[in-house]
Amino acid sequence: MITLDHLDVRLLNLLSRNARAGIAELALRTSVARNTVAARLRRLENAGVLDGFAPRVNLEPLGVTVRAFLALKLEQGHLDSVVAGLADIPEVLEVHATTGSADLLVQAATRTHEGLQELIQRVVSIRGVAHSNTTLALTTPLKFRVQPLIDTLVD
Structure with a gap:
């Protein structure tokens, strides 16, 4: 089990609104260094919290x-x-x-x-x-x- 903090939640919120957001944009929107954002995303992916970046398709x-x-x-x-x-x-x-x-x-x-x-x-x-x-x-x-x-x- 992974514990989330406010930055993790903010990143997940931003990605849920725009899965195409890049690390630079996420860093800018969260006022956090790009390396920190990249490390957090890697941590969330490795823990299985982020399970891919697929578009939402309206059928x-x-x-x-x-x-x-x-x-x-x-x-x-x-x-x-x-x-x-x-x-x-x-x-x-x-x-x-x-x-x-x-x-x-x-x-x-x-x-x-x-x-x-x-x-x-x-x-x-x-x-x-x-x-x-x-x-x-x-x-x-x-x-x-x-x-x-x-x-x-x-x-």
């Missing part, structure tokens, strides 16, 4: 407007093979192993409702999937975020 302008969550119940002993089958489906965005009535929660996106139906058919045909329950996402009033939580972790 809607690409015509991918249908979002759904599939709760999957699995047959015993099939977790790895089901996850491997899900990984082969491009429309599957994310998979979480869960507790409760479902074993996996799958986030998926398609262009159309017909595409979602085809996706569901493909998912339930994976060997080891016993049952599925699909929930459509109508809107996303609060997008994925981590900064408010990170702000509470300052030592």
Whole structure:
């Protein structure tokens, strides 16, 4: 476990707003030496806190407007093979192993409702999937975020 201080939190905040910010810009915005910023970023990367610098892609302008969550119940002993089958489906965005009535929660996106139906058919045909329950996402009033939580972790 890594302990964060105010500089770490400030750097993570700046990067969450602009993942393309360079060390010079981060140093300027935090009033800290470039070497200090570089060392902090290296520390955060080595600790696994920074897990890459990927752009946030909005799928809607690409015509991918249908979002759904599939709760999957699995047959015993099939977790790895089901996850491997899900990984082969491009429309599957994310998979979480869960507790409760479902074993996996799958986030998926398609262009159309017909595409979602085809996706569901493909998912339930994976060997080891016993049952599925699909929930459509109508809107996303609060997008994925981590900064408010990170702000509470300052030592």
